[in-house]
Amino acid sequence: MSTVLNEVLAANTAYASDFGDKAKLPLPPGRRFAILTCMDARLDPAKYAGLAEGDAHVIRNAGGRASDDAIRSLVISYKLLGTREWFVIHHTDCGMQLFTDDVIAGLLDKSLETASIDAQGWHDHGQGPGSVHGHFVKWLTFDDLAGSVAADVARIRSHPLVPHSIPIYGYIYDVRSGRLQEVDEATRLGRAD
Numbered sequence: 001m002s003t004v005l006n007e008v009l010a011a012n013t014a015y016a017s018d019f020g021d022k023a024k025l026p027l028p029p030g031r032r033f034a035i036l037t038c039m040d041a042r043l044d045p046a047k048y049a050g051l052a053e054g055d056a057h058v059i060r061n062a063g064g065r066a067s068d069d070a071i072r073s074l075v076i077s078y079k080l081l082g083t084r085e086w087f088v089i090h091h092t093d094c095g096m097q098l099f100t101d102d103v104i105a106g107l108l109d110k111s112l113e114t115a116s117i118d119a120q121g122w123h124d125h126g127q128g129p130g131s132v133h134g135h136f137v138k139w140l141t142f143d144d145l146a147g148s149v150a151a152d153v154a155r156i157r158s159h160p161l162v163p164h165s166i167p168i169y170g171y172i173y174d175v176r177s178g179r180l181q182e183v184d185e186a187t188r189l190g191r192a193d
């Protein structure tokens with residue numbers, strides 16, 4: 001069995017052995033809010049936002065972008081499970097700023113194996129074959145960090161299935177300090193009315 005698989009199962013055994021009152025948690029998030037954030041391994045929303053089990057919804061994808069699927073989760077979050085405030089939290093040094101749609105599609109053309117990056121850019125080392133399918137995906141990369149937070153808040157705010165009563169806050173998490181920095185433009189765009 002793989003080392004990671006062993007480690008995960010051992011950690012789960014320890015976690016479940018001290019599960020306690022968490023067995024009685026209700027399904028809807030107790031603090032009635034949701035966070036959309038990046039999958040980056042350095043971000044732990046439970047720690048940076050002070051969450052315990054049962055508190056809030058956390059929706060994660062590459063970049064923390066307001067993709068169709070992120071919006072699907074947010075709509076379920078309020079419509080069926082009662083959240084009332086939402087956060088969009090991107091972060092400094094995000095990997096989504098390191099490539100474009102053309103770059104990843106070109107790498108996937110060559111092979112499906114893991115590429116590497118250096119000062120000259122991305123390089124593919126795989127044997128191939130690759131695939132054309134990368135050209136048909138909108139990868140939701142960005143080059144303006146605050147701009148991407150504002151754009152995602154604006155997209156969610158204007159979505160026809162999102163009620164105007166939900167405030168949407170826009171923040172950037174700093175991977176060097178652990179601090180959240182407000183994106184004023186995003187919060188202004190996300191204001192409830």
Ligand SMILES: [Zn+2]
Nearest residue numbers: 038040094095
């Ligand atoms: Zn990221």
